[in-house]
Structures are given as structure tokens and as C-alpha cells.
Amino acid sequence: MKLVRPISATPLLLLLSLGLFAMQRGGYQGYGRQSYYYQTGPSVPSEFYWSRLQYTSSYAGGSSYGFRRFGGGWSRDYPKADNDCLIALRRLTRINSPSPLNVVDLDSDHVYDYPWIYAVSVNNWTFTDEEAKRLHDYLLKGGFLMVDDFHGTDDWEHFMAGMRMVLPDRPVEDLRDEDEIYHVLYDINEKFQIPSEVYVNTGRTYEKDGYVPKWRAIRNDHGRIMVAICANMHLGDAWEWADSPQYPEKFSGLAFRIVLNYITYAMTH
Amino acid sequence: MFEFLFKYPRSVYARGQFALLGAWPKWVLVLLILAVAAGLAWLIRSRLQQAAPMMRGWRSGVVWGLQTLLGALLLVLLWQPAITISELKPQQNIIAVLVDDSRSMAISEDGATRQAQAVKTLQNGVLASLNRGFQTRLYRVDAVPARIDSLKDLQPDAPVTRIGESLKQLSEETSDLPIGAVVLLSDGADNAGGISADAISALRARHIPVHTVGFGRERAEHDVELDDAVVAPRALADSRLAAKVTWRQRGYAGAKINLTVRDVSSPQAKVLAARTVTLGPDGNLQTETLMFDIGGAGARTLQIAAAPLPGEENTANNTLTRVVNVGSEPRRILYVEGEPRWEYKFIRQAEEDDRMVQIASIDRTSENKFYRQGISDPKELANGFPSRPEDLFVYQGLIIGSVEAGYFTPGQQELIREFVDRRGGGLLLLGGQFALADGGWNASSLTDLMPTTLPTQSATFHREADPRNGTTHTTAELAPAGIDSIITRLVDDPAANAARWKTLPYLMDYEDPGTPKPGAAVLANMITPEGRKLPLLITENFGQGRTAIMATGGSWRWQMSSPLGDTAHDLFWQQLLRWLVSDTPGHVSASVPAQLLLDNGAITLTADVRDQQYNPAPDAKVEAHILGPSGVGALVEMTPVPDSPGQFQAAWSAPKTGAYLTEVTAQRSVPNQGPDRNTGTVKELGRDVLTFQRMDGVAENFHTEQNRDLLERLAAQTGGQYWKPADLGKLAGAIPFSEAGVTMRETKDLWNLPLVFLVLLLLRFSEWWLRRKWGIV
Missing domain, CATH: 3.40.50.880 (Class I glutamine amidotransferase (GATase) domain)
Incomplete structure (x- = not known):
């Protein structure tokens, strides 16, 4: 009987450990809240739909335990981050966007109806050839993709592995402060690394080996930015935790200005 | 038949004036006709009781009508009806015989050219019969009339026909000669767009009748002719333009034809657009729009063509040229x-x-x-x-x-x-x-x-x-x-x-x-x-x-x-x-009525000049700098158009065939500010460039079917007559009745017309025949 407690605790500990590990890798997905937003948001005719990209996650280069449905890496911080961003968009611009949040899936041509899409945890994304072609066409026809929330060398490599399926020959460039995208709505002359909410407990602005923020982009033939890349940063958390007294305002403020500039740029260029 | 019944040619009745030569007043004639009518009515009515029953109704009215007409006609004849008409005095007048000498007269039909047919017609007695009563002068006609000594001097190679202008010039040049009539042998293919009112007025002022003789088929048997091609005269570089092509065909209904637009100003005459279309019914106008990219800036000469079909009688009318000025200013x-x-x-x-x-x-x-x-x-x-x-x-x-x-x-x-x-x-x-x-x-x-x-x-x-x-x-x-x-x-x-x-x-x-x-x-x-x-x-x-x-x-x-x-x-x-x-204009907007000058270099340049706020600038100094082929150049000052503020015009003539580039500049003197305000500086308001092209001999290839309508109208408006070559034997009989030249007034009796006797007989016979039919004879 003395062994009953340890024996029964072992599987519980194991389950707890696995859960914590999964949460570390995938983050807290808040499924209940997602379904609330997702299911109770009948679309309202809008000029702009905040659209998050849904894709199949495949952790660490093809492990089979990534997945596509809610709870996949694509839905990290959804919907609160998106919702807070949408509120800022409505308050601070004249962009018509009354519709609730929107999720677009690369497995459908409806992605073409939303010239702006936001994707996170793109170090985990994988595409079929059909999906890669759809995203390729989407971008070259005039669509805009903002990617966020991936950190360090490995994440970058995994992100680029997917990107090379989409735009094989397009160079990635570092954006300079004077680039138009940082002046289209707000003049953003000073940028710094925007950390995730981990910063609240650790004080660290970086994760993994992503010590330096990378403001990068991929352009089309006319120089228009098609893909805006926020690497070694987590703007989604900065929006999500903007109302937290522990999360510094300066990070959220910059994150909001960045995304509003990106959206305005997408709608003007 | 007409002359058999009426004794005189038709032109006598068309040009003469009716008269009654009888010495008694006309009202006596009217009174007598009424008296005859009344007398016959009284006579018939008084005998109606004794007449057969069937004659008591409307039939008696018919008999009265026929007898009254007979009586009236006889009374009119007693008043000596006649026609008075001016007639050329024999051997004292000149008949100008004009033969079209343009290239369209060289078209061969039925084994001979149109001009050869005209010459043959003249030589087969027409000239001889004219010479019997008049002097004749031979002229060849193209852009201007030129006297010739012999029909052998004709050579149908002139690139243009201007019938109206030629007739007007002939009228002016022979103002001191007794021209009794003009005989014009032509296909009517006039390149000036018709006979001007000026030309008609000049002929009518001298009462010169123009007798026209039409040569050439009135309808081609096998031909495709481009009627028009509408292309915007100006465009921005790299524009997509439309050429609206209209054509007419005869003899190829249902066949397919290739339409092309070429840039002949490019080194290899690049094909800009091509399309195959099916030809519609004979004689109908058909339209097709061809789209093409005009390319870079500069003056472009476009050739719009329909590929010749097998057996086409005239392939020179399958091509049209248009000029487009392509601007480079964004x-x-x-x-x-x-x-x-x-x-x-x-x-x-x-x-x-x-x-x-x-x-x-x-x-x-x-x-x-x-x-x-x-x-x-x-x-x-x-x-x-x-x-x-x-x-x-x-x-x-x-x-x-x-x-x-x-x-x-x-x-x-x-x-x-x-x-x-x-x-x-x-x-x-x-x-x-x-x-x-x-x-x-x-x-x-x-x-x-x-x-x-x-x-x-x-x-x-x-x-x-x-x-x-x-x-x-x-x-x-x-x-x-x-x-x-x-x-x-x-x-x-x-x-x-x-x-x-x-x-x-x-x-x-x-x-x-x-x-x-x-x-x-x-x-x-x-x-x-x-x-x-x-x-x-x-x-x-x-x-x-x-x-x-x-x-x-x-x-x-x-x-x-x-x-x-x-x-x-x-x-x-x-x-x-x-x-x-x-089409948004600049401060200077230059234009010409037509960018293609066919056979005539006269052109009027117009410029609309606006100031910085786009108000008319009537005080501007406007000049046109013209550069043409073979070193042709001119600086033309343009003058304000009265009652049109800001509009300037200048007349010029392009001396040679080829493309002309014209730059119109407008300047204005602006008074200086400060102490030397009485002086001013010249400021340019703007400039504009336009192109035009002179082409000779092209128009003659088009509308080569006989323009009978034009020849008929010309004859009708001058008191002449349109003739077919086969009827020309009667021309000499119709010519004398003219008011031009040296004339005399002739009176021609009408009482002895065969028609009159026929009518008299017919009236009597009708009454007899009716009475027979009614069974009362």
C-alpha cells in the first residue's frame, strides 16, 4: 500500500510534465476563448478583415505531433492578441473594420478575399505544394503577409524552409528606419526588441538565441513589401498583454504602432 | 419616241417658256372654253328625254366630258401654242469638251480603259456632229483644266480629279469667249468631296449648261474598298489604341479577308494588329475595330490594309494611311x-x-x-x-x-x-x-x-x-x-x-x-x-x-x-x-482640320492658347515652327482669330509630299516689378507638337465606281443633262438650247405636234368606242 501513492503519482507527474512541455512548445492556446470568438463572430461586411493564417504545424522539422486545427501553432495568442489589435485599428485609423476576427486557411481560395494576413509561430509552418503555390500567388497578386513570434537561428531556418517553398528566389532584406513602411501612419524612428510575456517573469527580451530583433521583408519586383517579418520578437504578446500592469507599455506601444503601420502600408502600396 | 411625239428634244421643254401666240386675249379663250362646255351641257340635257334610257345617267356626263375636252383643245390650238427658247447661233459658239484625265480613267473595263471608251465615243461621230454647228475646244481635266489640240494628248495618269474646281477655273478663263455649253466625259470620281457651291454659282452666272457623260461601271464586280479608318490622332506613349475600319465589298460575300494595322514608320513596318473577318453582303458597309499598342513616343504612320483577294479589280483601294502623334510627356x-x-x-x-x-x-x-x-x-x-x-x-x-x-x-x-x-x-x-x-x-x-x-x-x-x-x-x-x-x-x-x-x-x-x-x-x-x-x-x-x-x-x-x-x-x-x-490639353493646344493632306498642301493651323490659370491668352505671341521632308522648314506667325479669345490661326501650304512636324510655341510678355515696370520679360506659356502628312495620288485609287449621282447633280444644277455613252448620238440635238454664249430667241410651234393630232383622234375614237360598247350607235 505504501507504493500505491508513488505509483499512482508517477503517471500524474508524467502527464503534468508532458503538459507543461507541450505548453512551452505550443503556448497556451485558450481553446475555450478561441471557440467563443470563432463561433460567435458572424461576419459583418467590412473593408478590412483581420485575418489570421491557419496552416499545418509540424514541429522541429516534420515531427508528427503538430496539427492544423485550433490549438495548432498558428493560433498562438488567438484571439485576444488579434482582438486587441483590431480595437486599436478601429480607434486609431479610418480603416473600416467592423467585422470580428477572421481565420483564413491556405487550403481554400478564399484567402484571396483577404489581402492582409497575419501568421505566428511560422517556425512550425509547413505547406503542401498546393498551399505554397496559393500563398505564392496571393503575395504576387497583391496580398500582404505579416509574420511574428519566432526566435533564434533554428526557428529562422524552419521559417525560411517554408518561405522557400512559397518564394524560392526572393531575397530577404533588413528594413531600414527610413523605409516607407515605418512612416506611412506613424513616424517610427526608434525600434527595439519586443519580447513576449516571458519578459514579465524573466526580464529577458529574447528567447533561444534570438538576441537581436530582425525587422525584415521580402519585396516584389516593384519594391513593394509583400512579406513583413518580425523575427526574434513577439508583437502578438505585446498586444495581448497591453493591459497587464506588469508588461511594459513601451513594448505594447511600439507593437501597436508597428502593426498599424504595416496594415496601412498594405492598404496603400 | 419622245421626239417623235413632241417634235423637239426634251431639253426644249425643260428650258423653254410656253406661250400663246394668238392675237386675241387669253381671257377670251377661257370664256370660249366655258361657253363650249356650257353649250354642250345644255344641248345634251335638252336631248336627254329623247335619248336611250341608259344614256340618262352618268354616261351622258362622260360624253359631255369628252366633247368638252375636244372643243377646248381645238380652241387652244386656235390660239397658236408655242415654246420660246434661247438657241445658240450656229457657228458662233464654242462647245468645251472636257475629258477626265485622271488615273481612275485608266481603269480597264470591257477590254478598254474608260478614257479610251470616251475617246472612241467622241471620234465615232459625236465630235463631228458638234463641229457641224459649233466650234469645239478640247480640254483635259484633272486638278485643273488644260486645253489640248487633239484627243491623242490625253494620258490618264493624273493623280487627282477636281471637277468642280476645274469647271470654275474654265468658266473664269473663258469669260471672254462665247462658251455655249460644256460636255464633260468623266467617271465622276472627284477627290475634292463633291462640286462646291462656288463652282456651281460660277457656271450658273454664265448660264453654261454642263452635259455630263458617265463612263465606268456603276458597280464594281469584284472589289474590296476601305471606306475609312478612324484612329485617334494623338496618344500617350505605350497606349492601346483602336482603329475602327470601315469597308465595302462587291462580289466576295462570305469570303474571308485579313485586316492589318502596320507601323510603316518602324524599320520593318511592324504589324501592330491583324484579324481575319468574314465579308458581309455586297455593297453593305462593314466595320471592325482592331486594337493595338502604339509603342513609344514620336510620329507614327499607320497603314491599315485589307489583304487583296483573288481577282480583285482594284487593289490600290485596299490601304489607308493614318498619322498618330505619340506624346512622351507623362x-x-x-x-x-x-x-x-x-x-x-x-x-x-x-x-x-x-x-x-x-x-x-x-x-x-x-x-x-x-x-x-x-x-x-x-x-x-x-x-x-x-x-x-x-x-x-x-x-x-x-x-x-x-x-x-x-x-x-x-x-x-x-x-x-x-x-x-x-x-x-x-x-x-x-x-x-x-x-x-x-x-x-x-x-x-x-x-x-x-x-x-x-x-x-x-x-x-x-x-x-x-x-x-x-x-x-x-x-x-x-x-x-x-x-x-x-x-x-x-x-x-x-x-x-x-x-x-x-x-x-x-x-x-x-x-x-x-x-x-x-x-x-x-x-x-x-x-x-x-x-x-x-x-x-x-x-x-x-x-x-x-x-x-x-x-x-x-x-x-x-x-x-x-x-x-x-x-x-x-x-x-x-x-x-x-x-x-x-485628351486633357496643355497651355497650348495645336490642331489641324485633317492630318492627311491628299493632293493639296493647303492647311490651316489652329492653336488654343491658355495662361497659367487656363484662361484664354489673346495677347500671346504664337509661332509655328514647321519641319518637313527634304529640308522644308518654315516659321509661321499665327494671328488671333476674331471673336475667339485665345485662338490663333495660320494658313500654310505644304509644298512636298511627306511628313511634317510642327511645334507651336506661345509666349507672353510679363511686366517687370519695381522701378523698371515699363519693361517686361518674355515668358513661355507652353508648346505643343503636331504632325501631318501630305500624300499625292492616293485619293484617286478610291471610289473608282462611276459616281453617277455626282454627274447627274452637276448636270441638273447647271441646266445640262446626264448622258450614257450609248445615247450620245442625240447630244448634238440637245446642245443648241442654251442661254450661254451667242444666242437667239426661237419660237417653236406646238399646234402641229404629232401628239396633238393623236389626242384629237383619241378623244373622238373614245366617244365612238364607248357608244358602241353601250349599244347606242
Whole structure:
């Protein structure tokens, strides 16, 4: 009987450990809240739909335990981050966007109806050839993709592995402060690394080996930015935790200005 | 037969005056006719009782009528009816015989050229019979009349025929000669567009009748002739242009023919467009529009041709030439947008590939922020929408997106009107949540500027439901007026183009633009989810400029939802925006009546000169610098046109065939400020370039069928007669009756006409025959 407690605790500990590990890798997905937003948001005719990209996650280069449905890496911080961003968009611009949040899936041509899409945890994304072609066409026809929330060398490599399926020959460039995208709505002359909410407990602005923020982009033939890349940063958390007294305002403020500039740029260029 | 019955030629009756030569007054004749009628009536009535019963009704009236007519006719003959007419005195008058000597007379028909047939006709007795009563003078006629000694001097190689001018010149040159009549042998293929009123007046002033003799088939048996090709005389570089080709054919109904447009000013005469079409019924005009890219800047000479068909009688009329002046100055459009929206982005994206159209824009990104794009210097549009004419009028086009009318001050609204009306700019209004009626434009001072009468109510703007969930959509389709429009041409073939419009992805939103005004053209419609058909694209000319409404802000789906590489969206917007600005004039706008001078170098240059605010500048100094072929050059000063402020004209003549480049410059003296204000500096207002071309001998290849209508009209208007060659044996008989030259007044009796005796006999015989029929003889 003395062994009953340890024996029964072992599987519980194991389950707890696995859960914590999964949460570390995938983050807290808040499924209940997602379904609330997702299911109770009948679309309202809008000029702009905040659209998050849904894709199949495949952790660490093809492990089979990534997945596509809610709870996949694509839905990290959804919907609160998106919702807070949408509120800022409505308050601070004249962009018509009354519709609730929107999720677009690369497995459908409806992605073409939303010239702006936001994707996170793109170090985990994988595409079929059909999906890669759809995203390729989407971008070259005039669509805009903002990617966020991936950190360090490995994440970058995994992100680029997917990107090379989409735009094989397009160079990635570092954006300079004077680039138009940082002046289209707000003049953003000073940028710094925007950390995730981990910063609240650790004080660290970086994760993994992503010590330096990378403001990068991929352009089309006319120089228009098609893909805006926020690497070694987590703007989604900065929006999500903007109302937290522990999360510094300066990070959220910059994150909001960045995304509003990106959206305005997408709608003007 | 006519002369057998009437004794004299038809022209005697046409030109002579009727007279009664009897010495008794005419009223006596009338009285006697009435007396005869009354007497016969009394006589018949008095004997009616004894007559057979069947004669007591209407039959007695018939007998009375016949007898009265007989009596009246006999009485008229007693008054000696006659015709008085002027007649040429024998051997004292000259008959001018004119033979068309132009190239069209060299066309061979039935084994001989038209001119050879004319010569043969003259030699086969016509000249001889004329010479018996008159002197004759031979002339050949092309651009001018020239006297010839013999018919052997004719050579049908002249590149032009100007019948009217030649006759006028002949009349003037022979004013001291007794010309009794003119005989013109021609196919009527006149290149001057008809006989001028001046020429007719000159002939009528001398009472010279022109007898015309028509040669040549009135209908070709096997021929295709290009009738016209309409091409815009000006274009922006890299523009897509339309050549509207019209032709007529005979003898090839149902056959196929290749139409081509070539740029013959390019080294290899590059083919710009080609199409095979099926020929319609004989004689019908057919039209086809060929679309092509005009290419880079410069003067372009286009050759529009129909490939010759086997057995064609005349292949020289299968080609037309047109001149297009392709400008290199980029056009600028000011685009004002009231909110960030996708339409704005995708319109700008479509224009990225068009180097000739630049968009400077103001986008209201937040309540208090405006984003400027495409500006040429930091000061441009720094204060928002311009408030001064010189700031707005630097643009050639203006797009107003989803912006409320109230955003513009009354002064700015008036400026927008002036931009279109006076400056000649293009205004495009887009649909949107703050646009058209929903933006209060229906109550603005610019309602008359709109191509539609906007709805009086608001809530006319509707967005598509979330496309993923929506089941009803707004689609576009081509309207009839859009079939030939360069704006809406996505595919060259008209039928394929109409089908292409139906396959365009649905629109993301639409706005009811109201009812098109008279004079407006609806180029495309849209079908709303409720099934209503509303105008989508409406255009109209207003004042010096043009306005249009594109009643949606959701055409961007044509780009995003079409396959990658599909050009429909970009092509449509590029063509629409080029239409918006292409015809917007500069400060100097030069023009000529026709860019192609056929056989005649005379040309009138016109320039419309405006100052910096586009008001007429009548005090400008305007000059035309002309450069032509083989070193031809001229500096022509243009003079103001009375009662047309700002308009200047100059007449000039192009001496040689070839292309001419003309640059018109306008300058104005501006008084100096300060102490030396009595002096001034010369400031250039602007300049414009135009091209024209002189071509000789081309017009003669067209309209080679006998123009009988022209010859008949010429004869009728001068008192002459149209003759077929086969009837010319009677010409000598008709010629003498003329009021021109040395004449005498002749009186010709009519009482002894064979017709009179026939009528007398007929009247008596009719009465006899009727009585026999009625059984009372």
C-alpha cells in the first residue's frame, strides 16, 4: 500500500510534465476563448478583415505531433492578441473594420478575399505544394503577409524552409528606419526588441538565441513589401498583454504602432 | 419616241417658256372654253328625254366630258401654242469638251480603259456632229483644266480629279469667249468631296449648261474598298489604341479577308494588329475595330490594309494611311481618398506598370492624418487638396474616392468644376461608403458635373457579406456602349470581350450611382445580389473635359481572385485612367482640320492658347515652327482669330509630299516689378507638337465606281443633262438650247405636234368606242 501513492503519482507527474512541455512548445492556446470568438463572430461586411493564417504545424522539422486545427501553432495568442489589435485599428485609423476576427486557411481560395494576413509561430509552418503555390500567388497578386513570434537561428531556418517553398528566389532584406513602411501612419524612428510575456517573469527580451530583433521583408519586383517579418520578437504578446500592469507599455506601444503601420502600408502600396 | 411625239428634244421643254401666240386675249379663250362646255351641257340635257334610257345617267356626263375636252383643245390650238427658247447661233459658239484625265480613267473595263471608251465615243461621230454647228475646244481635266489640240494628248495618269474646281477655273478663263455649253466625259470620281457651291454659282452666272457623260461601271464586280479608318490622332506613349475600319465589298460575300494595322514608320513596318473577318453582303458597309499598342513616343504612320483577294479589280483601294502623334510627356492624376481601402492600393498597383500615367495621392489614414504618395517634391499637396487653380491645374486628371462632398470647401468644389469645365481635365468618382449619394454629393454644387443624377436618398452603398460565407454577389457585365470602348476592351475580339466581362470575379461592393443623364454613356453594368441592373461605369463629356463614375470600391477582387498573371484588372484601370487624362490639353493646344493632306498642301493651323490659370491668352505671341521632308522648314506667325479669345490661326501650304512636324510655341510678355515696370520679360506659356502628312495620288485609287449621282447633280444644277455613252448620238440635238454664249430667241410651234393630232383622234375614237360598247350607235 505504501507504493500505491508513488505509483499512482508517477503517471500524474508524467502527464503534468508532458503538459507543461507541450505548453512551452505550443503556448497556451485558450481553446475555450478561441471557440467563443470563432463561433460567435458572424461576419459583418467590412473593408478590412483581420485575418489570421491557419496552416499545418509540424514541429522541429516534420515531427508528427503538430496539427492544423485550433490549438495548432498558428493560433498562438488567438484571439485576444488579434482582438486587441483590431480595437486599436478601429480607434486609431479610418480603416473600416467592423467585422470580428477572421481565420483564413491556405487550403481554400478564399484567402484571396483577404489581402492582409497575419501568421505566428511560422517556425512550425509547413505547406503542401498546393498551399505554397496559393500563398505564392496571393503575395504576387497583391496580398500582404505579416509574420511574428519566432526566435533564434533554428526557428529562422524552419521559417525560411517554408518561405522557400512559397518564394524560392526572393531575397530577404533588413528594413531600414527610413523605409516607407515605418512612416506611412506613424513616424517610427526608434525600434527595439519586443519580447513576449516571458519578459514579465524573466526580464529577458529574447528567447533561444534570438538576441537581436530582425525587422525584415521580402519585396516584389516593384519594391513593394509583400512579406513583413518580425523575427526574434513577439508583437502578438505585446498586444495581448497591453493591459497587464506588469508588461511594459513601451513594448505594447511600439507593437501597436508597428502593426498599424504595416496594415496601412498594405492598404496603400 | 419622245421626239417623235413632241417634235423637239426634251431639253426644249425643260428650258423653254410656253406661250400663246394668238392675237386675241387669253381671257377670251377661257370664256370660249366655258361657253363650249356650257353649250354642250345644255344641248345634251335638252336631248336627254329623247335619248336611250341608259344614256340618262352618268354616261351622258362622260360624253359631255369628252366633247368638252375636244372643243377646248381645238380652241387652244386656235390660239397658236408655242415654246420660246434661247438657241445658240450656229457657228458662233464654242462647245468645251472636257475629258477626265485622271488615273481612275485608266481603269480597264470591257477590254478598254474608260478614257479610251470616251475617246472612241467622241471620234465615232459625236465630235463631228458638234463641229457641224459649233466650234469645239478640247480640254483635259484633272486638278485643273488644260486645253489640248487633239484627243491623242490625253494620258490618264493624273493623280487627282477636281471637277468642280476645274469647271470654275474654265468658266473664269473663258469669260471672254462665247462658251455655249460644256460636255464633260468623266467617271465622276472627284477627290475634292463633291462640286462646291462656288463652282456651281460660277457656271450658273454664265448660264453654261454642263452635259455630263458617265463612263465606268456603276458597280464594281469584284472589289474590296476601305471606306475609312478612324484612329485617334494623338496618344500617350505605350497606349492601346483602336482603329475602327470601315469597308465595302462587291462580289466576295462570305469570303474571308485579313485586316492589318502596320507601323510603316518602324524599320520593318511592324504589324501592330491583324484579324481575319468574314465579308458581309455586297455593297453593305462593314466595320471592325482592331486594337493595338502604339509603342513609344514620336510620329507614327499607320497603314491599315485589307489583304487583296483573288481577282480583285482594284487593289490600290485596299490601304489607308493614318498619322498618330505619340506624346512622351507623362500625365499626372491627383487621387483623393477618404480612407485606407483596397481599391486605392490596387489602382495604384495597376498604374505601376504604366510609365505614362503617374498618380499623386492623398489618403486620409486617420481622422487627422493624411498620407501622400507619388508626390514629386515635399511641398506637393503638403496643405491637402489644392485651393488655387495653379496648384490643381498641374494635374490632367482627378480621382475622388470615398470622400464626403463636405470635405471640400465651396471654393474647392468650384475649383473642381473649373478643372473639368475650363481646364479640360478628367474627373473620376468612385463608389464608397463616403462617396456619391452616401457622401452627400447629391446635395453638392457639383451635381451637374456628374454623368448621372445621383439618388436622393443615402444608404446606397452596399458591401459584400464576408465572401467566405456570402452566397450572393455583385457581378459586372459589358453594356452595349462599352463594346467599342477602348476603356472596357479586355480582349480584342468584341464577342470574346463581352464573354470575358461575364467571367470577371464578383465585386466586393457597389453603390447605386443613380440614373445616367442624357448624353452620358454607360459602358458597363452590374447585377446586384437582388438582381437589379445598375450602371457600373458611366462616362460623359462636360465642358472642355470629361467625367466618369465607377460605382464600386471593390474591383480589386478582379486582381486578387483571378489567376496570377491575369491582366484584366490592371488593363481596365490603365485604360480608364488613360482615357481620363489623354485628351486633357496643355497651355497650348495645336490642331489641324485633317492630318492627311491628299493632293493639296493647303492647311490651316489652329492653336488654343491658355495662361497659367487656363484662361484664354489673346495677347500671346504664337509661332509655328514647321519641319518637313527634304529640308522644308518654315516659321509661321499665327494671328488671333476674331471673336475667339485665345485662338490663333495660320494658313500654310505644304509644298512636298511627306511628313511634317510642327511645334507651336506661345509666349507672353510679363511686366517687370519695381522701378523698371515699363519693361517686361518674355515668358513661355507652353508648346505643343503636331504632325501631318501630305500624300499625292492616293485619293484617286478610291471610289473608282462611276459616281453617277455626282454627274447627274452637276448636270441638273447647271441646266445640262446626264448622258450614257450609248445615247450620245442625240447630244448634238440637245446642245443648241442654251442661254450661254451667242444666242437667239426661237419660237417653236406646238399646234402641229404629232401628239396633238393623236389626242384629237383619241378623244373622238373614245366617244365612238364607248357608244358602241353601250349599244347606242
